[in-house]
Amino acid sequence: QVQLVESGGGLVQAGGSLRLSCTASRILFNLVGFDWYRQAHGKQRELVASISSGGSTNYADSVKGRFTISRDNAKRTVYLEMNTLKPEDTAVYYCKVGNLEIWGQGTLVTVSS
Helix, strand or coil, X not given: CXXXXXXCCEEEECXXXXXXXXXXXXXXXXXXXXXXXXXXXXXCCEEEEEECCCCCEEECCCCCCCEEEEEEHHHCEEEEEECCCCHHHCEEEEEEECCCCCECCCEEEEEEC
């Protein structure tokens, strides 16, 4: 079965940076898009960024200009580069196959003020 494994979360001070990774297995990686979602405590899960199979990207307004989604097809990995982090970015971040209900286990990002 398809497997998504996220990594890269952690504790960072406000203004800092982190890079999340999502490595996929058992899927035709080059042919699918991917999303990064996040869910803060007590809040609904929200879409943060998307990347298509061709590399087109979209971002939530709250992260535009600060986050960058990218993909390395050779490494079967999708990245989320997060800069100028804010306390409100604190959440569990999940990777998802774009048009399928296939999710990773999540990685926690905590931004301290």
